[in-house]
Amino acid sequence: xxxxxxxxxxxxxxxxxxxxxxxxxxxxxxxxxxxxxxxxxxxxxxxxxxxxxxxxxxxxxxxxxxxxxxxxxxxxxxxxxxxxxxxxxxxxxxxxxxxxxxxxxxxxxxxxxxxxxxxxxxxxxxxxxxxxxxxxxxxxxxxxxxxxxxxxxxxxxxxxxxxxxxxxxxxxxxxxxxxxxxxxxxxxxxxxxxxxxxxxxxxxxxxxxxxxxxxxxxxxxxxxxxxxxxxxxxxxx
Amino acid sequence: xxxxxxxxxxxxxxxxxxxxxxxxxxxxxxxxxxxxxxxxxxxxxxxxxxxxxxxxxxxxxxxxxxxxxxxxxxxxxxxxxxxxxxxxxxxxxxxxxxxxxxxxxxxxxxxxxxxxxxxxxxxxxxxxxxxxxxxxxxxxxxxxxxxxxxxxxxxxxxxx
Amino acid sequence: xxxxxxxxxxxxxxxxxxxxxxxxxxxxxxxxxxxxxxxxxxxxxxxxxxxxxxxxxxxxxxxxxxxxxxxxxxxxxxxxxxxxxx
Numbered sequence: 001x002x003x004x005x006x007x008x009x010x011x012x013x014x015x016x017x018x019x020x021x022x023x024x025x026x027x028x029x030x031x032x033x034x035x036x037x038x039x040x041x042x043x044x045x046x047x048x049x050x051x052x053x054x055x056x057x058x059x060x061x062x063x064x065x066x067x068x069x070x071x072x073x074x075x076x077x078x079x080x081x082x083x084x085x086x087x088x089x090x091x092x093x094x095x096x097x098x099x100x101x102x103x104x105x106x107x108x109x110x111x112x113x114x115x116x117x118x119x120x121x122x123x124x125x126x127x128x129x130x131x132x133x134x135x136x137x138x139x140x141x142x143x144x145x146x147x148x149x150x151x152x153x154x155x156x157x158x159x160x161x162x163x164x165x166x167x168x169x170x171x172x173x174x175x176x177x178x179x180x181x182x183x184x185x186x187x188x189x190x191x192x193x194x195x196x197x198x199x200x201x202x203x204x205x206x207x208x209x210x211x212x213x214x215x216x217x218x219x220x221x222x223x224x225x226x227x228x229x230x231x232x233x234x235x236x237x
Numbered sequence: 238x239x240x241x242x243x244x245x246x247x248x249x250x251x252x253x254x255x256x257x258x259x260x261x262x263x264x265x266x267x268x269x270x271x272x273x274x275x276x277x278x279x280x281x282x283x284x285x286x287x288x289x290x291x292x293x294x295x296x297x298x299x300x301x302x303x304x305x306x307x308x309x310x311x312x313x314x315x316x317x318x319x320x321x322x323x324x325x326x327x328x329x330x331x332x333x334x335x336x337x338x339x340x341x342x343x344x345x346x347x348x349x350x351x352x353x354x355x356x357x358x359x360x361x362x363x364x365x366x367x368x369x370x371x372x373x374x375x376x377x378x379x380x381x382x383x384x385x386x387x388x389x390x391x392x393x394x395x396x397x
Numbered sequence: 398x399x400x401x402x403x404x405x406x407x408x409x410x411x412x413x414x415x416x417x418x419x420x421x422x423x424x425x426x427x428x429x430x431x432x433x434x435x436x437x438x439x440x441x442x443x444x445x446x447x448x449x450x451x452x453x454x455x456x457x458x459x460x461x462x463x464x465x466x467x468x469x470x471x472x473x474x475x476x477x478x479x480x481x482x483x
Binding site: 066070073074077078080085088089092093095096097099100163164166167170171181183184185 | 243244245246248249250255256257259260261263264267268271302
């Protein structure tokens with residue numbers, strides 16, 4: 001009878017472990033699906049590198065997008081939309097875009113531009129909300145008679161990789177009242193913060209995560225974690 | 238000698254702004270007859286954009302975009318366009334810079350011909366002003382000797 | 398409406414006078430550079446208000462954009478010069 005109980009207990013524990021394994025596999029699949037967009041981009045990029053098509057297509061796409069953006073700017077500036085002025089606009093925009101097309105989009109991989117632009121547009125309302133919240137906080141600090149500020153200069157290590165994302169984060173920090181980016185040295189931000197709460201908000205890293213999400217950087221972590229976890233659960237079977 | 242700046246923020250923002258500044262300079266040149274602007278002002282803005290590029294990115298990196306020889310050619314071509322339009326009007330039996338005579342080759346009425354003549358003169362002036370401004374800036378900042386030429390001169394002095 | 402704009406322009410001129418104190422008495426050159434840049438932004442606003450007063454806003458917007466550009470480039474150039482000096 002003890003043997004039967006023992007076998008029953010072992011059987012139950014095995015079913016529990018089996019259910020845990022199924023749930024872990026589900027979690028893994030969800031995580032993989034959430035980052036599958038990034039992974040698809042990575043695979044496309046790797047394929048394009050092997051095909052050697054990366055550089056030329058990126059150049060043409062950069063030129064066309066720069067041309068369109070500059071032409072919209074010209075049309076906004078010039079109030080006249082007759083054929084002569086528009087043709088002048090096309091020539092001028094063509095010259096400027098041809099000579100400087102890799103200036104605006106430096107090192108943007110072909111195919112990422114649409115995703116990055118869409119995510120950037122979604123980021124702007126969030127940034128606006130942050131600015132309004134910080135405005136209230138700083139106004140309350142400044143208008144109180146005690147002036148409870150605690151200005152300090154902090155160094156902030158960042159996980160972002162490319163120039164453009166670091167500059168976006170620096171500009172967002174400066175636009176948010178209470179913090180000013182002073183310099184960037186070797187991937188470290190030097191930020192002047194007005195008091196402890198604002199500095200702690202910055203250290204929590206919500207803004208940095210958002211900016212990393214826009215430019216699809218520093219999210220390789222998820223796939224690596226998934227792979228590590230998968231090995232542990234495979235050993236449990 | 239202009240050294241490359243180590244500040245990423247200024248470098249990135251400048252390189253993103255420069256095509257817009259150049260397009261604005263060209264807009265000011267082309268719409269000279271309608272809004273404030275014209276040849277000289279647009280040339281100054283174009284030159285300022287190239288000077289911004291040189292200041293922020295340093296001479297070695299921006300050298301391929303602002304080559305000395307092309308600048309010299311540009312200034313000459315600008316003056317040539319200006320004087321050329323004037324002489325074209327002379328050749329067509331008018332006075333010097335009498336743009337109405339251009340109506341003979343362009344087959345439009347006199348008012349349009351004057352407008353197009355002034356536009357071409359403004360383009361010439363803009364090109365010349367841009368090239369000369371950047372040339373003066375390069376002369377003053379590098380002390381008259383470009384870094385590449387200095388090494389060449391040293392090599393030829395050693396060989397001789 | 399004209400008098401309201403005129404009053405606003407005079408108010409901003411008064412603010413420019415306040416900043417000019419830093420330009421003249423600022424100990425050191427960095428204070429002066431920052432104050433000149435601030436004067437530049439106020440000048441921009443005054444130009445636009447003058448445009449409203451003369452009812453030709455489109456013309457003055459062009460001039461304001463040019464002045465903003467030159468203010469920025471001037472600031473960067475002076476900062477670069479000061480960096481190289483030290």
